[in-house]
Amino acid sequence: MKRKNLAPLDNESDDPIVINGLNNSFGTNVIHENLDLTVKRGQVLGIVGGSGSGKTVLLNSILGLQKPTSGDIRIFGHKLYEGSEERTRQIKAKTGVLFQSGALFSTLSVVENIMTPIMEFTRLSRTEARAIALMKMSLAGLPLRAAELAPSELSGGMIKRTALARALALDAQLLFLDEPTAGLDPIGAAAFDTLIRELADSLDLTVFMITHDLDSLYAICDEIAVLAERHVVEKGTVEVLEKSTHPWIHEYFHGPRGRLKA
Numbered sequence: 050m051k052r053k054n055l056a057p058l059d060n061e062s063d064d065p066i067v068i069n070g071l072n073n074s075f076g077t078n079v080i081h082e083n084l085d086l087t088v089k090r091g092q093v094l095g096i097v098g099g100s101g102s103g104k105t106v107l108l109n110s111i112l113g114l115q116k117p118t119s120g121d122i123r124i125f126g127h128k129l130y131e132g133s134e135e136r137t138r139q140i141k142a143k144t145g146v147l148f149q150s151g152a153l154f155s156t157l158s159v160v161e162n163i164m165t166p167i168m169e170f171t172r173l174s175r176t177e178a179r180a181i182a183l184m185k186m187s188l189a190g191l192p193l194r195a196a197e198l199a200p201s202e203l204s205g206g207m208i209k210r211t212a213l214a215r216a217l218a219l220d221a222q223l224l225f226l227d228e229p230t231a232g233l234d235p236i237g238a239a240a241f242d243t244l245i246r247e248l249a250d251s252l253d254l255t256v257f258m259i260t261h262d263l264d265s266l267y268a269i270c271d272e273i274a275v276l277a278e279r280h281v282v283e284k285g286t287v288e289v290l291e292k293s294t295h296p297w298i299h300e301y302f303h304g305p306r307g308r309l310k311a
């Protein structure tokens with residue numbers, strides 16, 4: 050099938066993510082109940098919450114991977130799960146995802162992994178796609194000599210950077226990160242945080258980042274949304290959340306692993 054070039058989406062001035070009244074359940078297990086969340090353009094938003102609080106289910110709902118039980122999710126002003134296939138494709142082309150494991154294709158080299166979305170969503174030739182992929186490698190801080198390596202030959206940090214380059218291969222405006230620093234040593238994690246913040250600022254990205262890493266929250270997030278009791282219980286800057294009296298949030302910032310422990 051001949052690939053079509055993607056028409057621009059209208060309403061691009063809308064908040065990139067607007068969620069209203071989201072409900073998700075599995076049988077009798079209610080995960081989200083009347084969850085509302087807005088992510089503003091250019092914002093780096095951290096999503097935190099206890100294990101099993103529904104962060105991954107929320108991410109999957111927003112990515113269109115898991116149809117919610119009910120509720121309204123708008124991406125760039127367009128309702129997910131209701132538009133045409135072409136509209137879904139347009140939205141997909143403007144979003145990049147970095148899954149926790151990297152989720153690289155193991156049989157493809159680094160550069161081929163990054164070329165994949167370019168080949169899928171544009172009519173560019175392989176040579177052109179490769180040139181763009183090499184540029185994205187350097188944007189993600191990868192040395193060009195890594196281009197022909199297989200994922201199995203990469204360090205944890207290089208896997209994350211390759212996945213990031215692939216997520217940004219199509220000039221995404223909205224970037225989803227699932228535990229981006231998990232599995233990295235503290236120095237590698239700090240370097241990756243810095244890279245994400247720099248890219249978010251220079252490329253005007255909106256970033257939705259699930260994390261357990263307090264250092265990442267302090268280093269790069271403009272705001273943090275806390276998932277508990279099946280919805281977003283609070284959203285604000287770290288300075289605001291540090292003062293929260295909500296028991297989970299208080300424990301998170303002031304407990305034994307928190308930065309502000311007494």
Ligand SMILES: Nc1ncnc2c1ncn2[C@@H]1O[C@H](COP(=O)(O)OP(=O)(O)OP(=O)(O)O)[C@@H](O)[C@H]1O
Nearest residue numbers: 075076078080098099100101102103104105106107
């Ligand atoms: N496909 C599914 N079928 C049934 N239950 C599911 C499914 N996916 C998730 N759940 C349940 O939804 C709840 C929330 O899971 P989720 O993975 O979103 O939590 P999380 O906040 O990402 O946790 P963690 O921080 O441990 O990764 C859990 O109770 C989980 O068992």
